[in-house]
Amino acid sequence: MxxxxxxxxxxxxxxxxxxxxxxxxxxxxxxxxxxxxVVFVEVTPAVGExxxxxxTIATIESxxxxxxxxxxxxxxxxxVNEDLANSPExxxxxxxxxxxxxKVEMSDPSELDTLMDAKxxxxxxxxxxx
Numbered sequence: 001m002x003x004x005x006x007x008x009x010x011x012x013x014x015x016x017x018x019x020x021x022x023x024x025x026x027x028x029x030x031x032x033x034x035x036x037x038v039v040f041v042e043v044t045p046a047v048g049e050x051x052x053x054x055x056t057i058a059t060i061e062s063x064x065x066x067x068x069x070x071x072x073x074x075x076x077x078x079x080v081n082e083d084l085a086n087s088p089e090x091x092x093x094x095x096x097x098x099x100x101x102x103k104v105e106m107s108d109p110s111e112l113d114t115l116m117d118a119k120x121x122x123x124x125x126x127x128x129x130x
Contacts, residue, residue, distance in 0.1 A: 001125065005118045007096070008072070009028060010072040012069075014028070016072050016112065022104070023075065025101050026095060028121070029095045032091050032092050035091075036064050038089060038092050042059045043080050044056065044058060044059070047080055051076075053071050054071065055071050057070065057101065060088075072111075076107070078102075084101070
C-alpha cells in the first residue's frame with residue numbers, strides 16, 4: 001500500500017494535495033485496494049459549484065462494492081477529471097496521479113488541519129486491517 005508523504009488524508013480515505021489555495025482531491029491507494037476493480041466513477045459537482053467538507057462529491061463503483069467519496073475540504077470546484085468517466089480503472093492503476101477527482105479553490109484552508117498526515121494515515125489504515 002502506497003501512502004504519499006506530501007499529501008493530507010481524511011479518515012474516509014480521500015487524499016488532498018495542496019498548491020497554494022488549490023486542493024486536488026482523490027481517493028487513496030488503501031481505498032482503491034479495498035474496492036478492488038473499479039468499473040465506474042461519477043463526480044457529481046460541476047465546475048463553478050461550491051462544495052462543503054463532508055458532503056458527497058463522487059461515487060465509485062467496483063465489481064464488489066460502491067462507495068461515496070466525500071469532500072475533505074470546502075470550496076469552489078475549478079476542474080473535474082472528466083477522463084475517469086471513460087477510464088475508471090485509473091483509480092486502481094494510479095490513485096495519486098491520473099485518478100484525481102477534482103480541483104477545488106479552498107474557502108477555508110484551516111480545514112486541512114482536521115486531516116491526517118501520511119504517518120497518522122498509515123497507522124489508521126493498519127489499525128483497520130487487523
